[in-house]
Amino acid sequence: MFNCSEDVVAYHNDKVTLPQKDRDEMRVRRDANRTRLKNGLSKAEKPAPREFKSQGSYAMKTMTQHPEKDYDIDDGVYFDKEKLVGPRGGDMTALEARQMVRDALDDGSFKKAPEALKNCVRVYYDAGYHVDVPVYRRIIEKDIFGTEQEHYELASSDWKRSDARDVTKWFEDENSSQSPDSANGRQLRRMTRDIKKFAKSRSSWGGQILSGFGITKLVTECYKKNSGREDTALYDTMKSMRDRLLINLVVVHPVTPNETITHGADDPKARFLREKLSDALGWLAPLFEYDCTEEKARKCWDKVFSTTYFSERSKAESEKSCLATAAAPAILTSGLLQEAGSSSSVLDAVQKKGGGRYA
Amino acid sequence: MPSAPRATVDRHSRYDHALAEVDEWIFAADHTARRLTPDEIRRYRRRKFSDGWRTEIHFADKARTLDILVNKSFPREIPRIALVQPPPFLSWPHVERDGVLCLFPDTTLADLSNPRNVTINALAEASQLIEEIVAGKRESDFREEFLSYWSAAVDDNAPRTISLCEVMAPTRHIRVWYGKKFILVADNDDQIRRWLCNRFPKSREDEWETYVGLFVCVDNPLTPKEYPKCGADVLQAVSSLAGARALFDEMLTAVPSQATIILGSRTSNGHCLAAVTIAPARSGRGAFNDTESRLTKGFRPGKVPRQLTVNRYVSSSSALRASVERADASWIHGRDLDPRFEQVRNSTVAIIGCGSVGGAVAYGLAQAGVGKLRLIDPDLVTWANIGRHVLGASHVGGYKAEELSGFIRQAFPHIQEVDFINRTCEELLSDVPNVLCDSDLVVSTMANWAAEGTLNEWHLSTGRSPDIVYGWLEPYASAGHAVVITNEGACLQCGFSNIGLPTFRVTEWTGISTIQHEPACGVTFQPYGPIELQCSCNLITQTALDRLLKVGGSTHRMWIAGERYLKTTGGKWTREWLETNGNASKELGCVNERQWARNATCLACAGEAI
Numbered sequence: 001m002f003n004c005s006e007d008v009v010a011y012h013n014d015k016v017t018l019p020q021k022d023r024d025e026m027r028v029r030r031d032a033n034r035t036r037l038k039n040g041l042s043k044a045e046k047p048a049p050r051e052f053k054s055q056g057s058y059a060m061k062t063m064t065q066h067p068e069k070d071y072d073i074d075d076g077v078y079f080d081k082e083k084l085v086g087p088r089g090g091d092m093t094a095l096e097a098r099q100m101v102r103d104a105l106d107d108g109s110f111k112k113a114p115e116a117l118k119n120c121v122r123v124y125y126d127a128g129y130h131v132d133v134p135v136y137r138r139i140i141e142k143d144i145f146g147t148e149q150e151h152y153e154l155a156s157s158d159w160k161r162s163d164a165r166d167v168t169k170w171f172e173d174e175n176s177s178q179s180p181d182s183a184n185g186r187q188l189r190r191m192t193r194d195i196k197k198f199a200k201s202r203s204s205w206g207g208q209i210l211s212g213f214g215i216t217k218l219v220t221e222c223y224k225k226n227s228g229r230e231d232t233a234l235y236d237t238m239k240s241m242r243d244r245l246l247i248n249l250v251v252v253h254p255v256t257p258n259e260t261i262t263h264g265a266d267d268p269k270a271r272f273l274r275e276k277l278s279d280a281l282g283w284l285a286p287l288f289e290y291d292c293t294e295e296k297a298r299k300c301w302d303k304v305f306s307t308t309y310f311s312e313r314s315k316a317e318s319e320k321s322c323l324a325t326a327a328a329p330a331i332l333t334s335g336l337l338q339e340a341g342s343s344s345s346v347l348d349a350v351q352k353k354g355g356g357r358y359a
Numbered sequence: 360m361p362s363a364p365r366a367t368v369d370r371h372s373r374y375d376h377a378l379a380e381v382d383e384w385i386f387a388a389d390h391t392a393r394r395l396t397p398d399e400i401r402r403y404r405r406r407k408f409s410d411g412w413r414t415e416i417h418f419a420d421k422a423r424t425l426d427i428l429v430n431k432s433f434p435r436e437i438p439r440i441a442l443v444q445p446p447p448f449l450s451w452p453h454v455e456r457d458g459v460l461c462l463f464p465d466t467t468l469a470d471l472s473n474p475r476n477v478t479i480n481a482l483a484e485a486s487q488l489i490e491e492i493v494a495g496k497r498e499s500d501f502r503e504e505f506l507s508y509w510s511a512a513v514d515d516n517a518p519r520t521i522s523l524c525e526v527m528a529p530t531r532h533i534r535v536w537y538g539k540k541f542i543l544v545a546d547n548d549d550q551i552r553r554w555l556c557n558r559f560p561k562s563r564e565d566e567w568e569t570y571v572g573l574f575v576c577v578d579n580p581l582t583p584k585e586y587p588k589c590g591a592d593v594l595q596a597v598s599s600l601a602g603a604r605a606l607f608d609e610m611l612t613a614v615p616s617q618a619t620i621i622l623g624s625r626t627s628n629g630h631c632l633a634a635v636t637i638a639p640a641r642s643g644r645g646a647f648n649d650t651e652s653r654l655t656k657g658f659r660p661g662k663v664p665r666q667l668t669v670n671r672y673v674s675s676s677s678a679l680r681a682s683v684e685r686a687d688a689s690w691i692h693g694r695d696l697d698p699r700f701e702q703v704r705n706s707t708v709a710i711i712g713c714g715s716v717g718g719a720v721a722y723g724l725a726q727a728g729v730g731k732l733r734l735i736d737p738d739l740v741t742w743a744n745i746g747r748h749v750l751g752a753s754h755v756g757g758y759k760a761e762e763l764s765g766f767i768r769q770a771f772p773h774i775q776e777v778d779f780i781n782r783t784c785e786e787l788l789s790d791v792p793n794v795l796c797d798s799d800l801v802v803s804t805m806a807n808w809a810a811e812g813t814l815n816e817w818h819l820s821t822g823r824s825p826d827i828v829y830g831w832l833e834p835y836a837s838a839g840h841a842v843v844i845t846n847e848g849a850c851l852q853c854g855f856s857n858i859g860l861p862t863f864r865v866t867e868w869t870g871i872s873t874i875q876h877e878p879a880c881g882v883t884f885q886p887y888g889p890i891e892l893q894c895s896c897n898l899i900t901q902t903a904l905d906r907l908l909k910v911g912g913s914t915h916r917m918w919i920a921g922e923r924y925l926k927t928t929g930g931k932w933t934r935e936w937l938e939t940n941g942n943a944s945k946e947l948g949c950v951n952e953r954q955w956a957r958n959a960t961c962l963a964c965a966g967e968a969i
Binding site: 330331332333334337338340341342345346347348349350351352353354355 | 387388389390414415416417418419437463464466467468469470473476477479480481482483484486487489490
C-alpha cells in the first residue's frame with residue numbers, strides 16, 4: 001500500500017482531533033452549565049447534586065472537529081437516591097427528576113428553553129450546540145453478606161440501571177490494552193476519531209449513518225493495530241469493520257447487558273455505514289497498484305474524507321521550510337525552526353518532564 | 360501486512376545511524392552547515408562531546424552561528440546547542456561561559472528512534488530562546504534562577520559559606536564563625552556552637568569565637584549587573600533597603616578584619632541566599648593594625664565618627680562573592696516544602712530501647728526533622744550488633760544510647776537536642792520520670808515484657824500522657840508491630856496475656872526454636888538480618904511520626920512479610936491472622952491495621968476508660 005502514513009497522522013492532528021483551545025472552550029461551557037444547575041437547584045430548595053461527570057465522546061476524547069464548532073457535550077449529574085424525594089414523600093420518579101433538573105437549568109436566559117427528553121435534559125445554546133445532562137441516582141444496597149454495594153440508575157422512561165462512566169472506563173481500558181503506542185491519544189482512539197470523521201464527511205449522510213457510539217464500539221471490536229503505518233492501520237480497521245458488518249449488523253452495548261446500540265437485526269444505519277465503508281475501500285484500491293504515485297494516493301485519501309487536505313499538503317510542504325524532506329530550503333531561519341518545532345512529531349520527540357522515576 | 364523482524368541494534372550502530380540521519384537533514388536544510396572538526400569540539404572542555412555540526416541561523420536581528428553538539432549517548436541524550444560567538448558572560452540568561460545554551464532540565468527524555476526530530480526540537484528551542492532574549496523578554500530569568508547565575512559569578516578564592524539562618528525576614532544581625540575551610544553563619548551563638556560541637560565532636564570551645572554579620576532581605580534577587588564587586592557596591596545596595604543601613608554601619612563600627620553579609624531573597628521557586636564578604640585592603644606592610652590605623656587616621660582611638668569609619672572601610676574593601684550552602688533544618692528536611700516539618704521541628708521524642716529497631720527509629724525520626732530526642736538504653740554496642748544496627752564499627756564498645764546520640768548529632772548537626780541515658784527503663788521511671796513526662800511522644804522498642812509492663816503501669820498512673828508507641832518484631836522479623844497507646848482506648852496489657860504473650864500474633868513456629876543462643880549463659884538473639892528489619896522499622900517510625908502529626912489515634916499496625924519468606928524460615932500464619940485477613944498474605948508482604956481492643960479482664964486497667 002502506498003505509504004501515506006505521515007499524511008494520515010497529519011490529517012488527524014490538523015483536521016480531525018479537537019484542538020486544545022476547543023476542548024478548553026467546551027470545558028468552560030460545561031462548567032458554566034454545572035454552576036447554573038447548582039444555583040438553580042439551590043434557589044428552588046431542591047437537593048444538591050452529589051457530583052458531575054462528563055461522559056460520551058467528550059469524556060472518551062473521541063470528539064472530532066466540526067466546521068461550525070457545534071459540539072454536543074454530555075455531562076451527567078448524580079444525586080443520592082434518598083435525596084430525590086417526590087412531592088408526596090416517596091421516591092421521585094424518573095420524569096420528576098428530569099423535570100427538576102430542567103427547571104433548575106431554565107433560568108430564563110435561553111431563547112429555547114431546556115427540554116426534558118427521554119434520557120436527559122437538553123440545554124440549547126444560541127451557537128447551535130447543546131449540552132445533554134443525563135440524570136442519575138446513586139443507590140446503596142446491602143448484599144446477602146451485609147456488604148454495601150452501590151449502583152447507579154439513569155432517569156429514562158423509568159429508572160434504568162446504567163452508568164455512563166462504565167462506558168468511559170471500558171473505552172480507556174480498550175484503548176490502553178489494544179494500542180501499540182502511548183502518545184497522541186494512542187492509535188485506537190485516533191482510528192475511532194478518523195472513522196467518525198469519515199462518517200460525518202458528507203452532510204447528506206447525517207441522520208442515515210450509524211452513531212458515533214456505534215462506530216466506537218465497532219472500532220474496538222475490529223481494530224487492526226500497526227505501530228509503524230497509520231494509513232495501513234486505518235485501512236485494515238475499516239475493512240475489518242466492513243467485513244464484520246457483512247456477517248452481523250447488530251452492535252451490542254459494551255457494558256449494559258442485554259442492550260444493543262443498533263435496532264433490530266437489520267439496522268438501516270449500520271447497513272448504511274457498511275455501504276460507505278465499502279465505498280471508501282474501493283476509493284483506496286489504487287494505493288495497492290504497482291504504479292501508484294504520491295499524487296494519486298493523496299487524491300484517494302482526499303476522496304475518502306471529502307477534502308483537499310492531502311493534495312494541498314503536498315504543495316504546502318514544499319512551500320514551507322519542510323525540514324523533514326530533501327526539498328527543504330538551503331537557509332535556516334529561526335521562524336522556520338520554531339514552526340517546525342511546533343509540529344506534533346517534533347514536540348513528541350522530546351519530553352522535558354522526564355519519565356517520573358526518582359531515586 | 361507482515362513486518363520484517365527488527366534486528367538488534369548495538370549502541371555504536373545506533374549512534375552512527377543517528378549522525379547520518381542528522382547529516383541528511385541539516386545539509387539539506389542549511390547550505391553552510393558542516394561537521395565540526397576535532398579541534399572545534401575540543402574547545403568545549405570537560406563537556407565530553409564526541410561530534411557536532413556548525414550551522415548558521417538567521418534571526419530577526421542578524422544571523423548567528425550555532426554549534427549542535429552530541430555525546431556518545433546521542434540520540435538517547437538530547438544535543439546541546441552553543442553560540443559560537445556568545446555575548447559577554449552573564450549578559451544573557453541561559454548561556455554558559457563557553458556559549459552552550461541551557462535549554463532542557465536534567466530530566467529530559469529524547470526519542471531514541473528519531474534523532475532528526477530530537478535535533479530539530481533542540482534547535483527550535485534554542486532559536487526561540489535567542490529571539491526572546493534579543494527582544495528583552497527573558498530578563499526576569501536572572502532573578503527567577505538567581506542561584507545558577509550567582510554561582511557562576513562567585514569569586515575563585517571566596518570562602519565556602521554554610522548557613523543555618525532562618526531565611527525569612529527581617530533584616531538583622533547574625534553571627535559568623537570564620538573557620539579555616541569554611542564560614543558558618545547562624546542567627547545566634549548557640550546555633551553555631553551546637554552545630555560545631557555536633558559536627559566536630561573533638562573541636563574545642565575556644566575555637567568557636569564568632570563575629571557579627573548581617574542578614575539583608577532583598578525585595579528581588581539581584582541580576583548580574585547588580586552583583587556587588589567591591590565594598591562600595593555593598594554599601595550602595597544596603598543603603599537602598601529599609602533598616603539595613605543602620606545595622607550595616609553598626610556591624611562595621613568595630614572595624615572587623617572582614618564582614619559577611621548574607622543577601623536573602625525569594626523567587627517563585629523558593630528562597631535563595633548569597634554571601635558577600637568584605638574586607639579592607641591590607642597595607643603594604645601586611646599587618647591589619649596598619650589598616651586599622653588608616654581607617655582611624657586623624658582621630659583619637661574610639662572617636663572616629665561612625666559614618667566616616669564605614670565610608671573609609673567600604674571604600675578600601677574588596678567584596679568576595681560566595682555561594683551559600685543552606686544547612687538549616689527547614690532546608691534539610693524538605694527544602695522548605697514539607698509541611699510536616701514545621702509540626703515536628705520542636706517536638707521531643709523519648710526512645711526507650713536503642714537496639715536494631717530503636718536505633719533505626721531514632722535515626723528515621725531525626726531524618727524526618729524531629730528536633731529533640733531522648734535515647735534510653737543500658738547496653739553496649741558489640742560487633743554482632745553492627746550487622747543490623749545503624750551504628751558501625753567505630754561505635755563498638757560504647758553505650759548504645761550514647762553512641763547513637765553522637766551518631767545522630769554528627770549526621771544532623773542542626774538538630775536541637777539528642778540526650779542520652781545509659782540506664783534501664785525501670786531506673787529511668789524510678790529516678791527521672793520527667794524525661795518521659797516532658798516528651799511529646801514515647802517510643803518503646805524494648806520488646807521486653809517486664810520493662811514494658813512496668814512502663815505501661817507507669818503510663819496508666821500518669822493519666823496516659825504522653826502517648827506511647829510500642830514496636831516489636833515477631834521471630835525472624837516475619838512481622839513487625841506498632842501499637843499506639845493514647846489516653847483513650849485500651850492499654851498495652853489489654854493485648855497481652857498475664858505472662859506477657861501478645862494475644863494477636865501473625866506467625867507461629869510449631870516445632871521450631873526461633874531463639875538462637877550464643878555460647879554464653881542466657882545470651883540469646885534473633886536471627887534476622889538488616890533487610891528483613893527495614894520494613895518493620897519503617898512502619899514503627901511512620902506510626903511515631905503520625906502520632907506527632909496527630910494523625911489517627913489508638914491503633915495496631917502490622918507489617919507482614921510475604922508468604923515466600925515465611926516458607927523459607929519454616930513459619931506458618933496463625934489462625935487469628937488468617938481469619939482476619941481472609942487469604943494468606945501477599946507473596947511479597949503487606950501492611951495491615953486493626954483495633955487494639957480493650958480487655959475487660961486486663962490486669963492493668965480492667966478495660967476501663969480513663
